[in-house]
Amino acid sequence: MPERTVTIASSVGLHARPASLFSQAAAKTGVPVTLTSAAGKSVNAASILGVLSLGIGHGEEVVLSSDAEGADAALDELATLLGTDLDKE
Amino acid sequence: MSDGTTDLTALLAESSIRLSESAASRDDAIRLAGAALVEAGAVDASYVDAMLEREQSVSTYVGEGVAIPHGTLAGKDSVRQDALVVLRFPEGVDWDGNHVSVAVGIAAKGNGHIALLSALAEVLMDPDKAAALRSAETPAAVYELLSDTDAD
Numbered sequence: 257m258p259e260r261t262v263t264i265a266s267s268v269g270l271h272a273r274p275a276s277l278f279s280q281a282a283a284k285t286g287v288p289v290t291l292t293s294a295a296g297k298s299v300n301a302a303s304i305l306g307v308l309s310l311g312i313g314h315g316e317e318v319v320l321s322s323d324a325e326g327a328d329a330a331l332d333e334l335a336t337l338l339g340t341d342l343d344k345e
Numbered sequence: 346m347s348d349g350t351t352d353l354t355a356l357l358a359e360s361s362i363r364l365s366e367s368a369a370s371r372d373d374a375i376r377l378a379g380a381a382l383v384e385a386g387a388v389d390a391s392y393v394d395a396m397l398e399r400e401q402s403v404s405t406y407v408g409e410g411v412a413i414p415h416g417t418l419a420g421k422d423s424v425r426q427d428a429l430v431v432l433r434f435p436e437g438v439d440w441d442g443n444h445v446s447v448a449v450g451i452a453a454k455g456n457g458h459i460a461l462l463s464a465l466a467e468v469l470m471d472p473d474k475a476a477a478l479r480s481a482e483t484p485a486a487v488y489e490l491l492s493d494t495d496a497d
Contacts, residue, residue: 305470311463
């Protein structure tokens with residue numbers, strides 16, 4: 257199954273604002289993507305509550321995966337997003 | 346601190362649970378949540394502006410009729426101690442087109458918000474618990490829901 261391992265770049269971790277932007281982007285791809293934390297817990301990447309529940313901090317590694325059609329493009333897009341500091345302001 | 350064992354109830358004073366609020370707008374609701382955090386001694390008054398600013402940047406609506414207003418990164422200087430407030434709006438509030446029944450106001454120093462949001466999200470992901478929170482009539486009911494967070 258296609259997957260990408262990404263280190264969270266957002267300086268404050270994957271919390272409200274970055275988590276919100278990320279899950280919105282995941283929903284927009286139209287591809288079901290799974291987000292798995294380093295602790296091995298998996299959630300639907302398009303669920304803001306799911307993403308928040310992982311409690312992912314800055315610098316933590318996560319895995320994005322999907323075996324749906326169009327998975328590679330969607331995973332690339334979302335991996336780029338997580339590799340960017342989404343909370344810069 | 347990202348193991349989901351954060352005790353949400355320890356951060357929530359009984360006087361910070363307000364179950365029959367009403368607000369004309371999203372920003373009104375945020376001001377009420379901010380005022381409750383100020384009254385709890387958790388933040389300085391300037392934190393309320395940081396909460397409004399954050400909401401303009403991106404909605405803190407998380408689904409299940411719940412929003413989690415909190416300040417921007419820059420607003421962290423106004424935080425004295427980590428705290429939660431729970432405001433219930435029986436008539437609901439229009440939150441960017443979403444119907445919000447409960448606003449959980451959050452103040453957190455440093456990275457405290459990550460464990461806090463994680464524990465809160467765990468509760469809200471259970472549709473039954475989210476429904477129970479939306480219809481909570483007593484502070485005791487809110488405490489019971491928020492204390493029931495599994496470590497995994």
